[in-house]
Amino acid sequence: MSFNESVTVAGVLFKNPVITASGTFNFGREFEEFYPLSALGGISTKGLTLCRRDGNRPPRVAETPSGMLNSVGLQNPGIEYFLKNELPYLRTRGTVIIANIAGSTVDDYREIAEKAGESAVDMLELNISCPNVKEGGVAFGTLPSKVREVTEIAKAACGRKPLIVKLTPNVAKISDNAKAAEDGGADAISLINTLTGLAVDYRTRKPILANVTGGLSGPAVKPIALKMVWECYNAVKIPIIGMGGISSYTDALEFIIAGATAVQVGTANLVTPTAAYDIVRDLRAYLKENDLDVNKLRGSLVI
């Protein structure tokens, strides 16, 4: 028998390769009404900052063809609150916990990586790619030299905790940024964050989002995300966590075939609260039926 659904990312064992994506899962509690969180490979938390953030003015969402734009703007209660009030509970849920962290300055990134590094989370996901706040790290996420710098700083600050660097697709060549993260000491990379976009109401001639622009996610971005995962797979040796529009187990398989070790499910959680659970179940059934080890599928794209 070679059936196996577990994967290892930077030394951390995931019982299956399905992780819920930051910002679409809050801190998990809302989903417990629908399924036990222990079914998941892991959870990436809502993006955390040093101090609490109110986020942007509403409206913060616009539906687009097969996708959505959001401009939440990193609303979160701050990392201290998370560590005190959410993490102890999350820890008891039997799944890998990834703290998604963001900052506006190099010092912020150092300090928050230190705090998360000393905590009971399993891994850190460095968000250097939030398109919705000027200070949301996107300044660090675009230039490869900056990606490398902030990765080095976070890596030095977070101690022994594995560091994932989350990449933005809003760049010239994402594999350059992937390499920069690898050179900076990242243990893994995750991609893609949202693509910046604009939705217009032709009647009022105003943007639908109060923030004017937002981040595009959902099925509409899947082909772009797949291409970027494949491009990065060919450029770096560290593991890749792929995401962007994954809504079914076949989508997840496509990312794994393109080179992802694990996947994240984002927007699909909002439409179907059991989406990630369904993907775990269906992927397992597929692997069992075909007697497959998910690790054997990685990067198996036949060109």
Add this chain to the structure above:
Amino acid sequence: MDYKTTITQNRRVANGVFKLTLSVGALPEILPGQFAQVKLPDGSALLRRPFCIADFDRAAGTVTLLYAVKGKGTEALSALTKGGKLDVLLPLGNGFKFDASQRKIMLIGGGMGAAVLPAFPSAYPDKEFYTFLGFANKKAVICADLKDKSRFALITTDDGSNGERGFVTDKALAEMSALKPDSIAACGPVPMYRSMQKSFAGVSAPVYVSLEERMGCGFGACLVCACKIKSGGNESYKRVCKDGPVFLLNEVCL
């Protein structure tokens, strides 16, 4: 919770307004003001559409939604027919709550906001309702049969084509001292709430309103449905879908 429902009726009841009844099966506890997130049929749109649970019938195992046709989602809904299936999350949000001492309840509905009100007598059969419904004109009138379940009911239209001419909130205010409600529940457009924040400022009964905001999930996960709420001197964003949609009128920042 996630329900696979069957459409038992979907028909036009007013100008551009449809009544959709769904067979759910054993109903959970439902409060007026709670809402449903309806998944649109096959790929017609990505996100679910939120509608308040206009009414429910525990014996029949059905819930009723009243929706105005606005855009592509509601248009797709209006084309569905009896026997069709709909995937629906319900009941979502906090709903209107009263304690035992609050017996006399004033209900105010403005336009489509009236859709929230039929569920009150169903959820609180022991309370007395004083109902004020306001519409643009007679073609927009919905929920008129609420009269039968109210101690007192009044319909207003802006043009006087049905009931009294004028604004529903003015009429409700005029009856305030005679009716002495223990609590007031209102649902309508934002301009109505804005005017109520001024005109109802001296009213001693608590005034609760139901807010709308564009939603992603509808169950608290994505933080896109923000509304600004002031409480204890602080203003902060709350989630309309989870912390609301019902809030105290004097706490909402419009």
